Amino acid sequence: MQKDGYDNRITTASARAAEAYAHATSVMLAGQSGMVEAFDAVTREDPGFALGWMGLGRAHHALGQGAAALAALERAEALSSGTTDREASHINAFGLLLRGQGPQAYRAIRAHTDAWPRDALVAQTCSSVFGLIGFSGKPGREAEILAFTAGLLPHYGADWWMTSQYAFALCETGNIEKADQMIDRSLAQKPENAHGVHVRSHIWYEAGATDQGLTYLNSWLQGYENDGILYSHLYWHAALWSLAQGDTEGMWTRVDAAVAPASGSASPAINILTDTVSILHRATLAGVAVDDGRWQAVSAYARQAFPATGNAFVDVHAALAHAMAGDAPALEQIITAPAGPAADLVPDLAAGYRSMAAGDWSEASGSMMRAMADLARIGGSRAQRDMVEQSLLTCLVRAGRAQEARDIAALRRPLLSSSIPA
Numbered sequence: 001m002q003k004d005g006y007d008n009r010i011t012t013a014s015a016r017a018a019e020a021y022a023h024a025t026s027v028m029l030a031g032q033s034g035m036v037e038a039f040d041a042v043t044r045e046d047p048g049f050a051l052g053w054m055g056l057g058r059a060h061h062a063l064g065q066g067a068a069a070l071a072a073l074e075r076a077e078a079l080s081s082g083t084t085d086r087e088a089s090h091i092n093a094f095g096l097l098l099r100g101q102g103p104q105a106y107r108a109i110r111a112h113t114d115a116w117p118r119d120a121l122v123a124q125t126c127s128s129v130f131g132l133i134g135f136s137g138k139p140g141r142e143a144e145i146l147a148f149t150a151g152l153l154p155h156y157g158a159d160w161w162m163t164s165q166y167a168f169a170l171c172e173t174g175n176i177e178k179a180d181q182m183i184d185r186s187l188a189q190k191p192e193n194a195h196g197v198h199v200r201s202h203i204w205y206e207a208g209a210t211d212q213g214l215t216y217l218n219s220w221l222q223g224y225e226n227d228g229i230l231y232s233h234l235y236w237h238a239a240l241w242s243l244a245q246g247d248t249e250g251m252w253t254r255v256d257a258a259v260a261p262a263s264g265s266a267s268p269a270i271n272i273l274t275d276t277v278s279i280l281h282r283a284t285l286a287g288v289a290v291d292d293g294r295w296q297a298v299s300a301y302a303r304q305a306f307p308a309t310g311n312a313f314v315d316v317h318a319a320l321a322h323a324m325a326g327d328a329p330a331l332e333q334i335i336t337a338p339a340g341p342a343a344d345l346v347p348d349l350a351a352g353y354r355s356m357a358a359g360d361w362s363e364a365s366g367s368m369m370r371a372m373a374d375l376a377r378i379g380g381s382r383a384q385r386d387m388v389e390q391s392l393l394t395c396l397v398r399a400g401r402a403q404e405a406r407d408i409a410a411l412r413r414p415l416l417s418s419s420i421p422a
């Protein structure tokens with residue numbers, strides 16, 4: 001009987017397949033380049049090993065490659081009889097996830113991690129802001145991720161992956177000091193963990209450590225290849241810090257090379273869309289001239305990559321792109337037909353961007369204010385939702401309500417106070 005890298009029994013007689021599976025799991029958990037190839041290697045070592053195929057399916061799924069993900073899932077399902085209870089449950093939970101049955105997948109995954117907390121690939125689906133809890137639309141979902149990761153932590157000892165996920169949950173609930181200690185421990189063990197580097201970037205963002213963060217990311221990104229799952233997103237973080245430093249040229253260089261649709265990035269479409277919209281808008285709010293063509297391109301990308309509504313985080317960013325590009329029909333579709341678990345927040349935010357694009361600051365402030373009670377429900381990180389926070393502050397200032405903007409920033413996001421004109 002072989003075991004995976006987290007002491008779980010796996011149904012393969014091949015020691016080489018087991019070793020390749022532990023390696024592929026580590027590549028996936030660390031967001032490194034070549035995760036599809038790594039699981040592909042497992043299936044070559046033992047074509048009868050069900051979890052090897054399931055890992056391959058999950059890797060394709062994480063990269064937004066739906067057809068390849070389903071093909072690998074079907075191979076795993078065909079091999080699932082004769083596997084352990086954990087492996088059968090693992091394949092069942094991922095089957096629900098890969099077929100888009102989010103709520104059922106969430107229930108199956110929570111039951112699975114209660115029974116087998118050290119099944120890290122399954123736990124990963126709920127452990128960060130772009131996961132099943134992160135996009136659940138539920139009130140208090142930041143606290144739920146903290147509770148989920150804190151509950152798993154005792155089962156993992158000092159493991160680099162678990163420590164990095166707990167650090168992210170701490171960061172997103174405001175415990176920066178403890179998050180800082182945790183991520184140092186994690187990265188000391190596994191400096192090539194792109195997800196850990198990402199968490200480190202968020203902690204420095206929350207701390208306002210712009211220069212330190214940018215120096216670190218510039219150096220680390222030298223060794224990160226463009227098929228790494230976080231490639232575009234880490235460049236977005238770097239671009240945001242360049243903007244904060246007033247280095248507009250450095251910002252555009254990063255956006256054009258790695259973030260915008262025209263960069264040819266292999267990153268998931270959700271990152272290409274939301275990060276591009278975010279940096280264009282935040283640059284605009286900071287007084288940087290943004291070409292209409294950039295808005296047209298990202299609006300067209302949103303229409304093609306996300307033709308239907310369903311994820312509030314995506315839909316709010318798409319609405320802003322359409323508002324700025326002047327695509328009224330696409331914008332109205334989002335306002336009138338929102339979908340997904342946080343759909344109730346989308347019309348006010350999207351209408352807010354429609355008013356903002358028209359220069360109606362008072363109307364925009366009113367619309368956005370209605371969605372602010374639990375903005376975290378739309379998903380994404382605090383740093384990403386600062387696009388909305390900063391939009392509201394800007395609208396208030398332009399509507400002649402600067403003191404209100406300062407009060408709101410002081411209560412909600414003190415980090416953004418310095419961006420409000422005196």
Ligand SMILES: [Fe+2]
Nearest residue numbers: 198202233381
């Ligand atoms: Fe991020």
